[in-house]
Amino acid sequence: MREIPSAYDPKATEEKWYKFWESGKYFHAQPDPGRKPYTIVIPPPNVTGILHMGHALNNTVQDILIRWRKMQGWNAEWLPGTDHAGIATQNVVEKKLAKEGIKRQDLGRDEFIRRVWKWREEYGSTIISQMKRLGCSCDWDRTRFTMDEGLSNAVNEVFIRLYEKGLIYRGNYIINWCPRCQTALSDEEAQHKDLNGSLYYIKYPVKGRNRHITVATTRPETMLGDVAVAVNPSDPRFKDLVGETLILPLAGREIKVIADSFVDMEFGTGAVKVTPAHDPNDFDMGKRHNLEPIVVMQPDGTMSRNTGDFAGMDRFEAREAILEDLKEMKLLEKVDAHAHSVGHCYRCHTVVEPYLSEQWFVRMKPLAKAGIEAAKSGRIKFHPDRWTKVYLDWMENIRDWCISRQIWWGHRIPVYYCIKCRKASEGKKGIIVSRVKPAKCPDCGGTDIVQDEDVLDTWFSSWLWPFSTFGWPEKTKDLSYFYPTSTLATAQEIIFFWVARMIMSGYEFMGDAPFKDIYIHGTVRDETGAKMSKSLGNSIDPVEIIDEYGTDALRFSLISITAGGQDVFLSKEKFELGRNFANKIWNASRFVLMNIEGGADQDIDLASADLSLADKWILSRLNRAVDSVTGSLEEFRFNEAANTAYEFFWHEFCDWYVELVKPEMTKDEFKGTQRKKIVQAILTHCIDNALKVLHPFMPFVTEEIWQNLPHEGGSIMASSWPKCDKGLFDDGAEQEMSLAIGIISVIRNIRAEFNIQPQKLCKASIAAGSGKSRDAITKSAEYIKGLARLESLDISDKLVRPKASSVAVFGDCEICVPLEGLVDLESEKRKMMLKIGELSKYTGSIEAKLRNKNFTDRAPREVVDNEKSKLAEANISLGKLKENLKRLET
RNA sequence: GGGCGAUUGGCUCAGUUGGUUAGAGCGCCACAUUCACAUUGUGGAGGUCAAAGGUUCGAAUCCUUUAUCGCCCACCA
Numbered sequence: 001m002r003e004i005p006s007a008y009d010p011k012a013t014e015e016k017w018y019k020f021w022e023s024g025k026y027f028h029a030q031p032d033p034g035r036k037p038y039t040i041v042i043p044p045p046n047v048t049g050i051l052h053m054g055h056a057l058n059n060t061v062q063d064i065l066i067r068w069r070k071m072q073g074w075n076a077e078w079l080p081g082t083d084h085a086g087i088a089t090q091n092v093v094e095k096k097l098a099k100e101g102i103k104r105q106d107l108g109r110d111e112f113i114r115r116v117w118k119w120r121e122e123y124g125s126t127i128i129s130q131m132k133r134l135g136c137s138c139d140w141d142r143t144r145f146t147m148d149e150g151l152s153n154a155v156n157e158v159f160i161r162l163y164e165k166g167l168i169y170r171g172n173y174i175i176n177w178c179p180r181c182q183t184a185l186s187d188e189e190a191q192h193k194d195l196n197g198s199l200y201y202i203k204y205p206v207k208g209r210n211r212h213i214t215v216a217t218t219r220p221e222t223m224l225g226d227v228a229v230a231v232n233p234s235d236p237r238f239k240d241l242v243g244e245t246l247i248l249p250l251a252g253r254e255i256k257v258i259a260d261s262f263v264d265m266e267f268g269t270g271a272v273k274v275t276p277a278h279d280p281n282d283f284d285m286g287k288r289h290n291l292e293p294i295v296v297m298q299p300d301g302t303m304s305r306n307t308g309d310f311a312g313m314d315r316f317e318a319r320e321a322i323l324e325d326l327k328e329m330k331l332l333e334k335v336d337a338h339a340h341s342v343g344h345c346y347r348c349h350t351v352v353e354p355y356l357s358e359q360w361f362v363r364m365k366p367l368a369k370a371g372i373e374a375a376k377s378g379r380i381k382f383h384p385d386r387w388t389k390v391y392l393d394w395m396e397n398i399r400d401w402c403i404s405r406q407i408w409w410g411h412r413i414p415v416y417y418c419i420k421c422r423k424a425s426e427g428k429k430g431i432i433v434s435r436v437k438p439a440k441c442p443d444c445g446g447t448d449i450v451q452d453e454d455v456l457d458t459w460f461s462s463w464l465w466p467f468s469t470f471g472w473p474e475k476t477k478d479l480s481y482f483y484p485t486s487t488l489a490t491a492q493e494i495i496f497f498w499v500a501r502m503i504m505s506g507y508e509f510m511g512d513a514p515f516k517d518i519y520i521h522g523t524v525r526d527e528t529g530a531k532m533s534k535s536l537g538n539s540i541d542p543v544e545i546i547d548e549y550g551t552d553a554l555r556f557s558l559i560s561i562t563a564g565g566q567d568v569f570l571s572k573e574k575f576e577l578g579r580n581f582a583n584k585i586w587n588a589s590r591f592v593l594m595n596i597e598g599g600a601d602q603d604i605d606l607a608s609a610d611l612s613l614a615d616k617w618i619l620s621r622l623n624r625a626v627d628s629v630t631g632s633l634e635e636f637r638f639n640e641a642a643n644t645a646y647e648f649f650w651h652e653f654c655d656w657y658v659e660l661v662k663p664e665m666t667k668d669e670f671k672g673t674q675r676k677k678i679v680q681a682i683l684t685h686c687i688d689n690a691l692k693v694l695h696p697f698m699p700f701v702t703e704e705i706w707q708n709l710p711h712e713g714g715s716i717m718a719s720s721w722p723k724c725d726k727g728l729f730d731d732g733a734e735q736e737m738s739l740a741i742g743i744i745s746v747i748r749n750i751r752a753e754f755n756i757q758p759q760k761l762c763k764a765s766i767a768a769g770s771g772k773s774r775d776a777i778t779k780s781a782e783y784i785k786g787l788a789r790l791e792s793l794d795i796s797d798k799l800v801r802p803k804a805s806s807v808a809v810f811g812d813c814e815i816c817v818p819l820e821g822l823v824d825l826e827s828e829k830r831k832m833m834l835k836i837g838e839l840s841k842y843t844g845s846i847e848a849k850l851r852n853k854n855f856t857d858r859a860p861r862e863v864v865d866n867e868k869s870k871l872a873e874a875n876i877s878l879g880k881l882k883e884n885l886k887r888l889e890t
Numbered sequence: 891g892g893g894c895g896a897u898u899g900g901c902u903c904a905g906u907u908g909g910u911u912a913g914a915g916c917g918c919c920a921c922a923u924u925c926a927c928a929u930u931g932u933g934g935a936g937g938u939c940a941a942a943g944g945u946u947c948g949a950a951u952c953c954u955u956u957a958u959c960g961c962c963c964a965c966c967a
Binding site: 004216284561586590595654658752841853855863 | 892905909911914929946947
């Protein structure tokens with residue numbers, strides 16, 4: 001027999017099997033009308049990404065689903081790919097260029113984009129190779145990139161269709177502007193953080209009168225762009241001032257006091273400075289009162305030319321300078337501490353500026369309708385369900401989506417402008433929305449045509465992912481077969497960014513939801529609860545864990561501690577759980593392999609074979625485990641599934657069955673017997689089924705062992721998922737084994753208590769309280785002798801108690817272990833009394849329950865009957881205990 | 891300001907529609923290394939399930955309130 005190492009070595013197996021699967025095309029799926037598809041599209045990681053624990057969890061979940069469904073016979077397709085991640089990638093490449101002292105403007109747009117593509121070629125597959133180390137069974141033949149030609153066509157197509165439908169428009173609005181990235185952001189991309197800021201009270205003198213109005217603001221630097229001061233029309237404090245002229249300090253401009261019911265009289269002073277170019281509410285107010293916005297900031301966050309002495313200063317520098325000046329002029333009344341929430345760029349965490357600029361938007365309300373209906377009707381289902389509400393709240397209050405970005409890396413907006421027409425008129429004229437650059441203007445025939453400089457939000461390509469990746473807008477076979485996909489697995493953070501938008505685009509362009517089930521898993525956090533991220537430096541690198549503990553350990557640990565979409569709190573030690581389990585699987589399998597003599601006898605039919613109690617028991621437990629794991633997976637209860645498999649394998653199969661059959665496997669007297677063949681068949685059957693059930697969680701170790709077992713087919717991943725055979729459920733065997741296990745534990749307990757060395761055999765006698773128990777004990781006598789290390793076991797109806805012995809009661813059985821010279825009468829009594837106390841408390845509580853007429857009348861009969869039988873059982877034990885105590889006393 | 895989640899043995903967490911004497915992993919204590927596995931085995935200690943009310947025959951589980959922590963959403967300057 002080949003030597004098998006006594007510890008599982010992940011390094012020796014992982015690469016080997018991954019290559020085997022990949023080259024064997026095990027991950028690939030083709031449309032097959034005869035089979036049902038099970039499709040998952042991956043949440044495409046950023047092409048700049050490196051694998052973090054969030055990815056590890058996310059991809060493990062998907063891989064479990066894919067491998068499981070594939071084994072169940074579905075035509076499983078997991079489509080992978082990466083996202084071009086506009087801002088993030090541009091940032092990375094710009095940083096790299098900066099090291100060479102180059103700015104992107106030095107290169108020009110075309111050259112810069114060429115460099116980004118080059119960067120992508122060099123580094124863009126890092127995350128993909130890391131996902132391979134994770135064991136992901138992605139169909140790499142279908143790998144997509146959001147900037148691929150096909151996907152780019154889809155983006156253009158969608159833009160044009162929505163534009164023609166009137167759902168895309170261009171306009172001047174307040175958007176979130178990141179002065180560092182120098183681009184517009186969508187509302188979702190501005191992350192609000194609560195900051196401890198200040199509320200500044202500034203006096204604005206009233207022209208021609210010896211008084212002033214005090215306004216309160218958190219951003220004094222924007223005052224240079226004020227065009228009015230607004231008060232509530234019903235505010236008596238300011239009634240006489242509405243319509244008056246104020247002198248805007250520092251600027252010296254004259255502005256009016258206006259009345260607008262937006263103003264909250266309770267807040268601040270009740271008077272608000274109106275800065276339409278730098279605040280969304282002020283923008284609306286400005287519109288209502290026909291006030292021209294004044295832009296006082298430049299795209300890089302410095303003050304613009306029209307701010308006098310402050311021109312060129314950074315916005316925060318300008319804030320300080322302005323406050324200094326106001327103080328000097330005695331116009332700064334006071335400063336209050338003020339906690340408020342401030343938007344930050346989700347990519348670079350710079351404070352974003354509400355900023356007036358011309359951008360492209362998607363009108364979302366009409367698109368949201370079908371998606372809302374889908375969640376309400378159950379066409380799409382969130383797991384856990386609580387996310388439905390979060391999703392619906394957002395969808396029902398959806399706002400238009402700012403999709404233009406002032407960067408270079410991305411899908412350029414398919415809009416062209418005829419310079420001549422644009423000059424001639426304002427508005428829509430001269431805008432040509434087209435798949436390709438038009439040769440001439442359809443209106444004036446002019447050839448001076450330029451494309452819009454902006455690119456589209458990255459999410460404008462990812463929201464099409466479930467169908468663009470299968471060839472849309474072409475009507476491909478892939479698309480009609482694999483769409484709609486089955487399950488989406490993702491994190492809570494991108495429900496709005498991505499999930500909701502995919503649902504909307506799915507309905508709009510495919511007429512159906514892109515997936516049925518949405519599994520939202522938790523966020524991976526460190527021990528202190530902080531989200532794991534590279535920038536915080538608190539992340540545990542999955543690749544490091546793989547190197548140290550193995551992929552299977554990483555996967556199993558991660559899954560078993562992820563309950564019901566709760567956040568996962570990680571520390572390195574938690575991976576020991578998976579490592580130890582992988583090793584346990586390895587060694588138990590090693591035992592089986594060493595004892596099946598090259599293969600179980602194929603002629604053994606377990607259904608008709610003469611099975612022992614242990615055999616029946618383990619087959620029953622195995623089938624229950626299979627049933628339970630399958631059920632848990634169907635409900636997306638991954639941790640439950642993993643833990644059930646763990647519990648069965650380790651604490652039933654290894655701890656009991658393997659131990660019970662060891663004599664039959666190793667003793668010469670069983671050599672060549674039918675009995676031995678049966679046990680070999682059962683061991684093989686159990687290992688085979690357990691490996692299959694564990695395979696989605698731990699693909700490598702299960703494949704490695706499975707290949708060494710007698711098997712059909714090329715890979716465990718192409719084998720079929722165990723089917724629960726309910727005919728093998730055996731309540732009788734389970735009860736009998738529980739009794740045997742209980743008795744063994746009791747004897748082991750006594751042995752431990754009296755410090756009897758394992759190698760020393762002892763005697764025991766058991767008095768069975770009933771014929772049923774007696775039969776069970778007789779059947780399991782060899783088990784008890786073996787695992788409780790007994791030289792002899794007497795079974796009787798009545799206990800014959802040798803003088804010096806320890807007696808314990810389990811159920812209706814009395815177990816007596818003679819221990820000459822070791823037993824102390826007093827401590828035996830104490831032990832007995834303690835047990836009697838515990839049991840009496842227990843029986844007392846049941847008796848009280850049964851005495852309660854309300855309970856016996858109202859509770860279901862089975863519950864009452866169950867209580868009665870529990871009481872009867874406990875009373876039998878109690879009786880035996882009391883008898884024994886009495887005996888001790890005489 | 892609204893919403894969501896969490897609060898269970900020393901630590902980290904399970905606990906499906908209310909019905910077991912509340913479980914696991916780690917840690918701890920004792921014992922064990924010719925035995926597939928010390929990445930192990932055997933035995934053990936340890937919890938009135940955050941608090942207070944309520945519903946119910948019966949509550950860790952459902953309802954209300956409170957406290958603490960965390961997250962998300964929101965245009966009050």
